[in-house]
Amino acid sequence: MAAGERARLRPAGARASLGVRLGGFSPAPPFWEEAPGGRWRAVLAGQERAAALLGAGAAGPAARVYARALRTAVAAGGTPPLPPALARPKAELHAGLALCQLRLGLPAAAAANAGKALALRPGHLEARFRRALAAAAMSDLEAAAADLALVLREEPGHAGARRELRRVRGAARERDARLARRLGRLFA
Numbered sequence: 001m002a003a004g005e006r007a008r009l010r011p012a013g014a015r016a017s018l019g020v021r022l023g024g025f026s027p028a029p030p031f032w033e034e035a036p037g038g039r040w041r042a043v044l045a046g047q048e049r050a051a052a053l054l055g056a057g058a059a060g061p062a063a064r065v066y067a068r069a070l071r072t073a074v075a076a077g078g079t080p081p082l083p084p085a086l087a088r089p090k091a092e093l094h095a096g097l098a099l100c101q102l103r104l105g106l107p108a109a110a111a112a113n114a115g116k117a118l119a120l121r122p123g124h125l126e127a128r129f130r131r132a133l134a135a136a137a138m139s140d141l142e143a144a145a146a147d148l149a150l151v152l153r154e155e156p157g158h159a160g161a162r163r164e165l166r167r168v169r170g171a172a173r174e175r176d177a178r179l180a181r182r183l184g185r186l187f188a
């Protein structure tokens with residue numbers, strides 16, 4: 001519809017209709033002119049939308065929405081260091097993006113985002129778990145085991161961390177056994 005156009009609206013099943021004339025459009029204010037509260041509302045709305053997409057199994061679109069929300073958070077947050085009230089949602093965004101990147105098979109990027117979440121909130125267990133998963137996917141078994149041990153120290157009932165730690169320790173034993181066989185042949 002353009003300014004000045006008229007339209008007739010009739011709800012489904014209704015006999016009466018409503019006439020509407022569009023007077024004009026009022027543009028949204030630029031992002032940088034909004035109050036900080038409005039900016040953070042946009043960040044939180046993006047986080048909710050990304051979580052919903054991720055819950056629906058759409059990791060790629062969720063990653064794009066998380067990345068957009070992170071860019072908005074950077075613009076809305078001001079200069080570092082962020083106050084704890086702003087650092088928490090930004091850490092959650094980084095942790096969510098790390099999960100998306102793990103599901104997309106991008107462990108290096110996932111490790112970087114999980115590390116950023118941990119820099120903002122050192123006690124973020126899910127970010128530490130995701131960094132461990134990323135390290136294991138990149139065959140950095142010692143770093144993965146260290147992160148998983150920290151997760152289990154904080155939350156002993158974390159089933160995913162316990163299962164992954166068993167898998168990582170098994171992979172490290174296999175790697176060490178292969179190395180021992182190769183060195184044995186070398187010096188035999």
